[in-house]
Structures are given as structure tokens and as C-alpha cells.
Amino acid sequence: MSWFTETFTSSIGRKLLMSLTGIFLIMFLVIHLLGNLAVFKEDGGEAFNAYSAFMSTNVLIKSVSYVLYLSILAHSVIAAWLWISNKKARPAGYAVSNANENSTWASRSMMLLGSLVLIFIVIHLKDFWWQFKMGGTTDFEIDTLGNKNLYALVAAQFKSSATLVIYLIGLIALAIHLWHGFQSAFQTLGIEHERYTPAIRFLGKLYAVFIPAGFAAMPVYIFFFK
Amino acid sequence: MEKGRSYTLKVWRQKNAASRGEFKTYQVNDVSSGSSFLEMLDILNEELTKKGEDPIHFDHDCREGICGTCSLFINGRPHGPEEEITVCQLHMRTFQDGQTITIEPWRARAFPVIKDLVVDRSAFDRIIQAGGFISVNTGAAPDANAIPIARENAEVAMDAAACIGCGACVAACKNASAMLFVAAKISQLAMLPQGKVERKRRAQKMVEQMDKEGFGSCTNTYACSAECPKGIEFTHIARLNREYLTSKFTS
Numbered sequence A: 001m002s003w004f005t006e007t008f009t010s011s012i013g014r015k016l017l018m019s020l021t022g023i024f025l026i027m028f029l030v031i032h033l034l035g036n037l038a039v040f041k042e043d044g045g046e047a048f049n050a051y052s053a054f055m056s057t058n059v060l061i062k063s064v065s066y067v068l069y070l071s072i073l074a075h076s077v078i079a080a081w082l083w084i085s086n087k088k089a090r091p092a093g094y095a096v097s098n099a100n101e102n103s104t105w106a107s108r109s110m111m112l113l114g115s116l117v118l119i120f121i122v123i124h125l126k127d128f129w130w131q132f133k134m135g136g137t138t139d140f141e142i143d144t145l146g147n148k149n150l151y152a153l154v155a156a157q158f159k160s161s162a163t164l165v166i167y168l169i170g171l172i173a174l175a176i177h178l179w180h181g182f183q184s185a186f187q188t189l190g191i192e193h194e195r196y197t198p199a200i201r202f203l204g205k206l207y208a209v210f211i212p213a214g215f216a217a218m219p220v221y222i223f224f225f226k
Numbered sequence B: 001m002e003k004g005r006s007y008t009l010k011v012w013r014q015k016n017a018a019s020r021g022e023f024k025t026y027q028v029n030d031v032s033s034g035s036s037f038l039e040m041l042d043i044l045n046e047e048l049t050k051k052g053e054d055p056i057h058f059d060h061d062c063r064e065g066i067c068g069t070c071s072l073f074i075n076g077r078p079h080g081p082e083e084e085i086t087v088c089q090l091h092m093r094t095f096q097d098g099q100t101i102t103i104e105p106w107r108a109r110a111f112p113v114i115k116d117l118v119v120d121r122s123a124f125d126r127i128i129q130a131g132g133f134i135s136v137n138t139g140a141a142p143d144a145n146a147i148p149i150a151r152e153n154a155e156v157a158m159d160a161a162a163c164i165g166c167g168a169c170v171a172a173c174k175n176a177s178a179m180l181f182v183a184a185k186i187s188q189l190a191m192l193p194q195g196k197v198e199r200k201r202r203a204q205k206m207v208e209q210m211d212k213e214g215f216g217s218c219t220n221t222y223a224c225s226a227e228c229p230k231g232i233e234f235t236h237i238a239r240l241n242r243e244y245l246t247s248k249f250t251s
């Protein structure tokens, strides 16, 4: 086996890829949240539409977006691969297991939580990204600044209670996934230090609560106050 | 005199590696609260032997928590409900009179059941072997303190060296991963000047063997550390990741 396949098919190598893609996705979420805060601006969506137009035309952002698609894909595929090998490592289970005594539910349920998040991402992309990218200009009204009025689509979508529920479930799953995942990514990278690890863990918990909460605020705001 | 306690035991019985195995229920009576878990099994086995039945097979040797031979999964946890002890150090006073206790073998593809509660842990030996030798100068014993080692490093190495290789980490892990075991063995040498020459090779070979044996990968649930009778910390796993990855990317 070549150095490359040997390294990245080993258990630690695969975990390295999970960690790196995970950290990239963690950084993406911050940018995604900050940009989307434009939704809260009371200007009929002009700021939000201008932001969306910028994000879909800027060359640098476009190329980073391909890294993003690839990261989501790699994170999911390698997770499934690891999950299968991990299941195979214990073909016969225990009759009595008292796992709550030694580990958190979140840490043991990353596959379940991740799958929920993935389903949510597919729904989310179908709701907005697909329409925005694939829908021709004729499908969109154009706002006063001449941009596709994505805001109108978002506002309409979030008025549905089914959408609200789906988004809340997706974001709660994301929060629990990150509750474990954030610090886990650093542990896998081997970043462990008496002084910094407590800070990383604390930051991870803050992140896991506030980032998903920030996203959840958008559908909630539009559903109840618009 | 204190009245002896009674317990209902649900024990995994399996004739040999090839047979299917099943739980059997036994009643043990007149057990002193001061007796150890293994003594309680001895009492039961004596009765079984007298009745002409096959006694329950389980691993044990030192019975004082130093050899790492005993290995029972008791009521859903390796080495039972107490922290930082092995089964042989577990006392029956931990359990209430009349309680039902389920006893299972370690479960992992890499640890096949040989008979009843005895599993084959030679996969661990093969991982150690894969690590290979370390170069040391032969001849007269070197002077003490001839090789300076920082106290903090010596402490970490000693903590890692406390691993008795019992396999509770594998038994506890939802992925049956051996990462804590391998991490302890890697840490023990990585912190010391001895064995520096073979450092990279060692990390690569031991991880390779670990994967080959069919252990799972690490999800960082830290169940291993929580159940380790020697309290080996999962920070060693971070060190193993570091050792393995740096060795891969620099060799």
C-alpha cells in the first residue's frame, strides 16, 4: 500500500479526516451565521439579498464553497465507513450495558445525530440553495437593488409550522453533535494541553449552544414576528 | 455471626469458541460480605463441581489487581460498578443481598471467547510485539540518573506504565477500540529518552497491528478511561494520535 492510502485508511488517519472536515464545517457555520444575520434587518430583505448575491458571485467564496461541499460529503462518507468498521469490531453485544456510567449519550450517538443533521442539510439545501442556484431569474422577483429576492423565499418558507419544526429538530441535533464533536476534533488531532484543553472544551460548549441557537432564532423570528 | 448473603447470578456459559453460548442462572447462598467477587465464584464452582457440573471458567491470577488477568463484565460494566479496581479487588459488600448479577465476557471481535467468561487477549501481545525492540547499551548497569529525565515526563511515563493490559478499555468502548491500551504503551516510551530511535516506527507498527486485529476506532467517548482499573487518562490517546500522525507525516 502506498503511504497515502496506508495513512488515510488507518483508523487514526480516517479520524484525522473527520476532525479536519469537522473543524472546517465548524468555521463555516460561524461565517454562515454572521452573514445570515442580515435576515434581521428591517429593510424588506435588501441587505440579505445583497449578501446572497455577493456570496454566489465572488470567485474566492465560490471556490471555498466547493471545499465546503466536499467537506460535507467526506465527513458523511468517512463517518459511515468508520461506523461500519466499528460495528464489525463488536459482532456480539452485551446483554446488559450500563454505558451511562462511563460516557455521555451525545458521545455515543454521533452517528445518529450526524445522520439527522445530514438529512436536515439536504432539506435545507433543497429549500433555498437549489432554488437560488437552479431557479432561473424568472422564478425570482428582483428586489429594489436588482438582486434575486431570496429573502421573500426565506420569509415564505419559515411561515410554515412544518418547516419550523424540521429546522428546530435539525438544529437541536446539530447542537448535541457539536457538544461532543468540537472538543473531539481537537483530541483526534492530538491537541491536548493542561492549559489549553479546558479552554477548548469550554469554547466548544459555548459554540454548541450559541451557534445553533443563533440559527434557530431566524425561523422563530420570522414565524412569530413577521 | 453475620448471616451469609444470597445472589442470583446470570452467567454467560459457552462450551468453546465454536459453540453458541447462552446465559444460565445460578443461585449462590451463604456468601460473606467480605468475600471478593472471585471468591464468590469459587464458592459457586465448588458446588457445581460437587454436583458433577462443569465449573464456570473465568480468568484470574494474582487476585490483587496487578496482573490484569481477571476480566469480567458485571452488570453492564467492565470490572463491575466500582471505580479504579479490577474484579479481583471487588467485594461482595458492593452488591445488595438478593441482587441479581449479570456476568458476561469481554465482547470484541479481536477478543474471541475461548470458554465461558475467558477470552483470548493475545491480540494485545501481538500489538506489543509489533512495537519491536528499543536500542539500549549493554554491559554494566548504567549509573542511576546518568540519563536526565524531567520529573514531569517521568511521571507521565509512569502513569502510562500502570496499564496492566486487562482489556477493560476495549470491553467498555462502544467500538471495541484498543486506543487506550495502545496509547498507554506508546506514551510510556514516548516520554523517555530510551527508545527514541525507534519512536516513529513503533507508533506506526503498533497502530497498524491494532487495526489488523480488528479493534474499532476512537470516537472519544472516554468510556475507556472511566472504566480503566488503573485510571489511565484519555490524554494519552491524544498523545498517540500525535505520535502516529507526526510519524506518518515526517517519515
Ligand code: FES
Pocket: B059, B060, B061, B062, B063, B064, B065, B066, B067, B068, B069, B070, B086, B087, B088, B089
Ligand atoms: S487477577 Fe490479577 S489483576 Fe485481577
